[in-house]
Amino acid sequence: MNYTEQLENLQRRVDDTVDEVRLAAAEDHEQLAARIDKNQNDVQSMLNQGRDRLDQVSSQLDSTWDQVKADASAKMSDVKAKMEQRRKERNAEAATSDAEWAEADAASAIDLATWAADNARLLVLDALDARKYADDLTELAAQHR
Structure with a gap:
C-alpha cells in the first residue's frame, strides 16, 4: 500500500478546502448554497465509492467505517435541512x-x-x-x- 501517495492526496484535499473556504468567505448566501449543494454531491459520491471499496474488503474491516459513513450521511442531511430552515428564518x-x-x-x-x-x-x-x-x-x- 502506498501510504505516501494517499497522504499526499489528503494534503491536496486539505489545501483545496482552504482555498475554497477563502473564496466562499466572500460569497453571498445563494452562491454559498450552490457551493454547499455541489460539495454535498461530491461527499455523497465519495461515500458511495467508499461503500463499494468496503464491500470488496468488508471481511477485513470492523463496523467503525460503517458508522463513520452513516454519521457523514446523517450530517449531510442535517446541514441541508438546517440550510433550508435558515432560508425561512426571519428572526435575527x-x-x-x-x-x-x-x-x-x-x-x-x-x-x-x-x-x-x-x-x-x-x-x-x-x-x-x-x-x-x-x-x-x-x-x-x-x-x-
Whole structure:
C-alpha cells in the first residue's frame, strides 16, 4: 500500500478546502448554497465509492467505517435541512443562534479531521511496523530452513 501517495492526496484535499473556504468567505448566501449543494454531491459520491471499496474488503474491516459513513450521511442531511430552515428564518436572534451552532459544528469537524489525521499517522506507522516485523520473521524463518 502506498501510504505516501494517499497522504499526499489528503494534503491536496486539505489545501483545496482552504482555498475554497477563502473564496466562499466572500460569497453571498445563494452562491454559498450552490457551493454547499455541489460539495454535498461530491461527499455523497465519495461515500458511495467508499461503500463499494468496503464491500470488496468488508471481511477485513470492523463496523467503525460503517458508522463513520452513516454519521457523514446523517450530517449531510442535517446541514441541508438546517440550510433550508435558515432560508425561512426571519428572526435575527434565531439566525444568530443558528450561525453560532453552525460555527461550533465547523470547529468540531475540523477537530475531528485533525484527530483523523493524527490517528491515520499512527495507524500508518503501525501498519509499516507490522509489515516490517512480518517480513523480518519471514526472513528469519527462511534462514533457519
